[in-house]
Amino acid sequence: QTQGSGMLCVFQDECLGQGSFTRVFKGTKVDIREGEEHRTQVLLKVLDANHKDYWEAFFEASSMMSQISHKHLLLVYGVSVHGAKNIMVQELVKYGALDLYLKRKGSVSVSCKLDIAKQLALALNFLDEKNIVHGNICAKNVLLAREGDPSQETSPFIKLSDPGIKVSLLDLILDRIPWVGPELLQDPPILSLDSDKWSFGATLWEIFNNGETPLKDWDLEMKRRFYGTYQQLEPSQWTELADMITQCMDYQPASRPSCRVVIRQLNNLITSDYEVLHASEAPER
Numbered sequence: 001q002t003q004g005s006g007m008l009c010v011f012q013d014e015c016l017g018q019g020s021f022t023r024v025f026k027g028t029k030v031d032i033r034e035g036e037e038h039r040t041q042v043l044l045k046v047l048d049a050n051h052k053d054y055w056e057a058f059f060e061a062s063s064m065m066s067q068i069s070h071k072h073l074l075l076v077y078g079v080s081v082h083g084a085k086n087i088m089v090q091e092l093v094k095y096g097a098l099d100l101y102l103k104r105k106g107s108v109s110v111s112c113k114l115d116i117a118k119q120l121a122l123a124l125n126f127l128d129e130k131n132i133v134h135g136n137i138c139a140k141n142v143l144l145a146r147e148g149d150p151s152q153e154t155s156p157f158i159k160l161s162d163p164g165i166k167v168s169l170l171d172l173i174l175d176r177i178p179w180v181g182p183e184l185l186q187d188p189p190i191l192s193l194d195s196d197k198w199s200f201g202a203t204l205w206e207i208f209n210n211g212e213t214p215l216k217d218w219d220l221e222m223k224r225r226f227y228g229t230y231q232q233l234e235p236s237q238w239t240e241l242a243d244m245i246t247q248c249m250d251y252q253p254a255s256r257p258s259c260r261v262v263i264r265q266l267n268n269l270i271t272s273d274y275e276v277l278h279a280s281e282a283p284e285r
């Protein structure tokens, strides 16, 4: 039995993956409306039993998502708090987490990547306008609802997932370097809308590096030094993209570009990419 939409029950199949404190399963939601049974495939995000005391943060994350709706935000049906289990029931997004998709696919076109980046920027702009901090923007939390296929002229479609448990323990924050803004390692940590812009920059880096994990295998000491010495992620060969990532990952939170500026810069990249892409077809000037 869950809150809200009167969902009757959910069943869980195989485990699909995991977050920091949770495991995700495919499941089925059964609603009874006007005496008819409606079955919907869902994603069940189950809070690990040994993290039971995180249930408030777990509940907060899901209630944040269920209070707002936007085409690029994940739909959360409700939270089941029956018995000892805390289960968040989400829409099942067809192709799952973007980082795994990019790793698996390895050959997603630049135009698709730009499209995904723009949709993520639109989701962030929506949250920004509502003064809502997500707090965990990364490719793992971007879900792919539709593949882009340039030959079929179809564009990809993404949904930003719930932020998961807001971590405050220092070593968990260290674990999220380079996605977490350096201002969160200060004392006191300052979580703000600007932090999401830093994370957006790190996520752009993942998208254009085919889902590669930034600072992979770096230990916590090396990660601390990455911020301590004001380092940047390895720049892309595409200067305009590299500049955008560096601007988002500005060590001064207030100097990071607004969502509107980011969307405008992405549109310029899309146009320039289009021109390069179709330059060969352009009639001799």
Ligand SMILES: N#Cc1ccc(Nc2nc(N)cc(-n3cnc(CCO)c3)n2)cc1
Pocket: 016, 017, 018, 019, 024, 043, 074, 090, 091, 092, 093, 094, 095, 096, 097, 140, 141, 143, 161
């Ligand atoms: N093979 C396969 C396959 C796997 C998953 C999905 N779909 C889906 N839908 C969601 N709402 C959330 C997630 N999800 C995945 N990993 C996390 C934890 C890290 O965020 C969340 N996956 C579809 C196909």
